Amino acid sequence: MMGDDDDDDVVFLDDEEIDDEDWLEEEDLGNAGRPGMLPPRVSRHRLLVTLAALAVFLGGTGAVFTAAYHRHMTDLRIANLLDLAAAASPQIPGLADLGFSTIWHAEVREQVVVPVVNQGPRPVELLGAVLSEPGMISTADLKPTGAKTLRTGEVGDLAGEITVSCAQAATARIAVTGNDPSASAPRQTAPSLRVQARTTSGTVAQATLNPESGQALGGEIQQRICTQQGAFVVGDAQQITHYDRSTHILTFTWSATSRADSPLWYDATLALSEPGHDAAEPCTAETVSPAGQPYIGTLEPGATIRATFEIQMSNCPSGTSPPDTEALFLNLELAIDGTSVLTELNSYPVQLS
Incomplete structure (x- = not known):
């Protein structure tokens, strides 16, 4: 049994002292009874922070995806780009020999070489071309000769055989130099070279250019051929x-x-x-x-x-x-x-x- 002295050590708390402890508020005790729950003010603040962070994340992700898409489309356009131009006037290897011919040809067949330069940022592979110029009997198919793959700034040749009419050239000359000041040469289409080439993406693309727009222009092919042959019919x-x-x-x-x-x-x-x-x-x-x-x-x-x-x-x-x-x-x-x-x-x- 315990002695009387032990009873003196027991301390009793009254109801007033319990009510004065504000760290055990009734609302908090109620929340404390639910696992994982935080006080309402803390929960609302953390929710707002989470939503803001999510919005920032989604916005950043969308910007990244948008930038990646634009980069992809730009790369695709560059990969499919075909930017060709005439490097010089068409060359006619047999032109000088025409001046020594003893026969005047109404239609003249000659080999031509058309140099083109790759102005694009990526290599291209020349496949062929179709040449059309005033005075030609019909269009001419040209094929690459020499190097087919052209890097930026490199020149490649397209060669083939063409036929021009010197009778048509004479008609135009007569119309211009005749006695009638109102006479004029028949209107003709501009020279055209439609080139097909394979781009780095593997796509076969087409570019149309003026074959007579290169440096050291010598006039159109028909004019050069018929002038060299002469008018001595x-x-x-x-x-x-x-x-x-x-x-x-x-x-x-x-x-x-x-x-x-x-x-x-x-x-x-x-x-x-x-x-x-x-x-x-x-x-x-x-x-x-x-x-x-x-x-x-x-x-x-x-x-x-x-x-x-x-x-x-x-x-x-x-x-x-x-x-x-x-x-x-x-x-x-x-x-x-x-x-x-x-x-x-x-x-x-x-x-x-």
Whole structure:
């Protein structure tokens, strides 16, 4: 048994002392009875912080995904980019030899080489091209020759055979240089080179460029070829004149040989000055048309055309004589299949005294 002294050590707490302890509030004790629960003020604050952090995370993630998508699309565009340009004018290896040809070709076939440069940021592989220029009979297919894969700044060649019409070139020249100031050359499309190439992504892409836009321009292909060949559709032209003073008849004979590889339609006419309009030259002249005039017909390749004209000098007053010199003008027109290839007017002074 415990002694009386032990009873003195027992301390009793009254109800007032318990109520004064604010760390054991009734609300907190109620929450303490639920596992994992925090006081309402703490819970609301932590929820707001969590939502804010989540929003920041999602915003950052969206920005990362957006930036990654744009980078991907940019890389894809660069990988598919085909940026080609003409590096120089088209080259015609056999151009110089055309000037030594003894035959005039209405249609000329020549090899051409078109250099192109890769201006894109990534390598490309040349596959082929289609060339179209004014004066060409049809489009021409070109194939890469030499290096096919071009890195940035590298030049590759596309080669093939083309056919141009020098009859069309002559028609354009006549329209521009003729006597009619309102005449103009037929409107033609611009030169075009459609190139196909494989990009680094494996895609076959196409680019259209102007093959004549490179450095050291030499004119379009047809113009260069036909100019080098020359306009001498007929050659060995000769003229003979004879004046009979007793009859006052002037005979003029002109001849030339065809150099064309195709039949030529020709029309040759003669015009002359009119001395009767000059007081110092009182005589008049009149063309006498012999059999066969006007001189119109077909001239076969290698054949010779001969045109003879007789001019009667008449109405000379008594005691006078024809002028010392008479100017004759021969107009010659040549065509192939209805397309004019030559129209020229040559002057021939003739001594009559």
